[in-house]
Amino acid sequence: MIIQSVELLSLKVPLHTPFKTAVREVSHIHDLVVRVHCSNGCVGYGSAPSTEKITGDSHASIKMALETVLIPLVIGESLQDFQPLIEKLHKVTNAGSNAKAAMDIALFDAYAQYTQQPLYELIESLSGGIQTTRKTDTTIETDYTISVNPVKQMCSDIDVAVARGYRCLKIKIGNQACEDLERLRVIYAHAQSLQSDKVNLRMRLDVNQGWDTQTTIDIMQKLEHEGVAFELIEQPLVANDIEGLARIKRAIKTPIMADESAFNLAQVVQLHQLDAIDIINIKLMKAGGLYPAMQIADYCRAHKLRCMMGCMLEGSIGVAAAAHLALAYADVITLIDLDGPTLGQYDPIMGASRFKDANIFLNTTPGLGISPWQVLCVFGCR
Structure with missing residues (x-):
């Protein structure tokens, strides 16, 4: 379950109507997508938008943090050691929250595939096993x-x-x-x-x-x-x-x-x-x-x-x-x-x-x- 490679992709979707708040106006959903490839064939996905006026992260800064910090951090690591890996990711100080979120989501997705659980079941097990959901009600x-x-x-x-x-x-x-x-x-x-x-x-x-x-x-x-x-x-x-x-x-x-x-x-x-x-x-x-x-x-x-x-x-x-x-x-x-x-x-x-x-x-x-x-x-x- 070794992380062999990570791709960065772009997703852009036009909105029905412009999204307007007191601080910004946006016309598209535009995500930077992280795709993590593992040795057992699992492919994990994560994503992050540009939210410069809120978190300070632009697409350029997210991409740079992923390419220079977070991707080198995870390449060669095993998802069998998921807890130490995810903790190491979040100890990084030179990457913004959006970049971390994109990589974090992709790692969770890949690990849930490895453990053969829907993501919500994996999260429940990691949160102490408090079962608040039913498989028939999702x-x-x-x-x-x-x-x-x-x-x-x-x-x-x-x-x-x-x-x-x-x-x-x-x-x-x-x-x-x-x-x-x-x-x-x-x-x-x-x-x-x-x-x-x-x-x-x-x-x-x-x-x-x-x-x-x-x-x-x-x-x-x-x-x-x-x-x-x-x-x-x-x-x-x-x-x-x-x-x-x-x-x-x-x-x-x-x-x-x-x-x-x-x-x-x-x-x-x-x-x-x-x-x-x-x-x-x-x-x-x-x-x-x-x-x-x-x-x-x-x-x-x-x-x-x-x-x-x-x-x-x-x-x-x-x-x-x-x-x-x-x-x-x-x-x-x-x-x-x-x-x-x-x-x-x-x-x-x-x-x-x-x-x-x-x-x-x-x-x-x-x-x-x-x-x-x-x-x-x-x-x-x-």
């Missing part, structure tokens, strides 16, 4: 992201999402704080007009660091007083303003979720100890892959802290890995925001986990279930 339901746009467009996008079967929406806001209160009133009223016996619509609010402390308190107290109810508010403040998050938590009823404030376990511990948040958003690209994300989930499990499993704007390789993690930790990861692949016009990775509107159908085959020849067809002409 479907996960995700929310859908409504990008920042003029209110009329956002309401139209809500209509489309509801028609596609989504029943939980994440509303992006925060690029015009002075107008956001009224915009949220209109958006919420429109969503309420769609409620029926067949449609029970829930909404989450994602500010992407776009407000300050007092703005957040003022807006949320007014909305709560008016009965405008969001399931949660995500990252209203800049990432390092932990005291501000704690102040908001004391002032409002809506649960607060940390995203950019919670990259790693140390930050999660600080947020929890300072009573600054209610929920942690775990993302593989922030954490650096499955192994450190599991450490965060283990801490949250031990301290009864709820989690969301989120993603950046990624394709189905990385998001499928995140979904497997969410299934393995279903007792603590109770919120799912893994709509990245469905934002694309198509999914070129066939034969593995399937993304169909709100539903993610996880593979029960070993690893991520990706057939090498299918991916070769995707990338062969690039």
